Amino acid sequence: GNSVTQMEGPVTLSEEAFLTINCTYTATGYPSLFWYVQYPGEGLQLLLKATKADDKGSNKGFEATYRKETTSFHLEKGSVQVSDSAVYFCAHKGGYGGSQGNLIFGKGTKLSVKP
Amino acid sequence: NAGVTQTPKFQVLKTGQSMTLQCAQDMNHNSMYWYRQDPGMGLRLIYYSASEGTTDKGEVPNGYNVSRLNKREFSLRLESAAPSQTSVYFCASSDVDRGFLHFGNGTRLTVT
Numbered sequence: 195g196n197s198v199t200q201m202e203g204p205v206t207l208s209e210e211a212f213l214t215i216n217c218t219y220t221a222t223g224y225p226s227l228f229w230y231v232q233y234p235g236e237g238l239q240l241l242l243k244a245t246k247a248d249d250k251g252s253n254k255g256f257e258a259t260y261r262k263e264t265t266s267f268h269l270e271k272g273s274v275q276v277s278d279s280a281v282y283f284c285a286h287k288g289g290y291g292g293s294q295g296n297l298i299f300g301k302g303t304k305l306s307v308k309p
Numbered sequence: 310n311a312g313v314t315q316t317p318k319f320q321v322l323k324t325g326q327s328m329t330l331q332c333a334q335d336m337n338h339n340s341m342y343w344y345r346q347d348p349g350m351g352l353r354l355i356y357y358s359a360s361e362g363t364t365d366k367g368e369v370p371n372g373y374n375v376s377r378l379n380k381r382e383f384s385l386r387l388e389s390a391a392p393s394q395t396s397v398y399f400c401a402s403s404d405v406d407r408g409f410l411h412f413g414n415g416t417r418l419t420v421t
Contacts, residue, residue, distance in 0.1 A: 198351075228409060235414070236414055236415075237313070237399055237401075237412030237413050237414045237415055238352075238399070238401075238410075238412045239412070240409045240410070240411075243409060283351065283352070296342065296354055296357060296367070297410060299351045299352040299353075300351055301349060301350060301351035302351050
């Protein structure tokens with residue numbers, strides 16, 4: 195069935211380090227892919243998205259490329275900041291029950307950035 | 310911009326009690342959703358409403374009911390709360406054409 199697998203955390207980095215959070219998916223066809231971020235005590239916010247193969251989504255220094263051949267959508271940032279500490283969720287438009295809007299989420303990866 | 314508003318933010322129930330979680334959105338979205346978030350489980354869909362007047366079960370609907378009161382409001386009801394329903398509940402809405410969800414800030418529910 196449809197699913198999203200992302201690397202388990204927590205991930206702890208020093209400020210200015212390079213970040214990669216791996217995400218792979220299984221799905222029927224080629225769904226839109228998303229990264230959401232959840233800051234402490236808040237709901238999820240869309241970080242970036244890609245709608246077709248080879249698209250690169252980017253926002254706030256984060257990037258992810260839709261790789262059809264490896265069914266992956268890895269999140270990267272060249273230089274993390276303390277303010278990037280949050281939980282990151284990979285998701286695809288899984289369409290549970292046929293609804294176009296439903297997303298299938300990974301389990302989340304907690305990132306802690308130390309000064 | 311209010312976006313998606315959920316009430317209450319926190320709630321403690323005893324086993325067997327009932328309650329309704331409220332959700333409202335002001336973005337004129339057709340679709341609304343209820344998810345629960347549990348440690349190590351990510352987010353799981355409870356129910357969704359693709360449009361006003363329709364509701365459908367998601368991945369984990371047992372023990373819950375929903376009402377799409379109008380286009381703005383989508384409530385989640387626990388008729389007889391159980392400790393297994395201790396979780397953080399998120400409401401979301403979407404404009405299907407744009408393809409992504411807008412989330413509320415969540416309701417943290419504890420059932421003792």
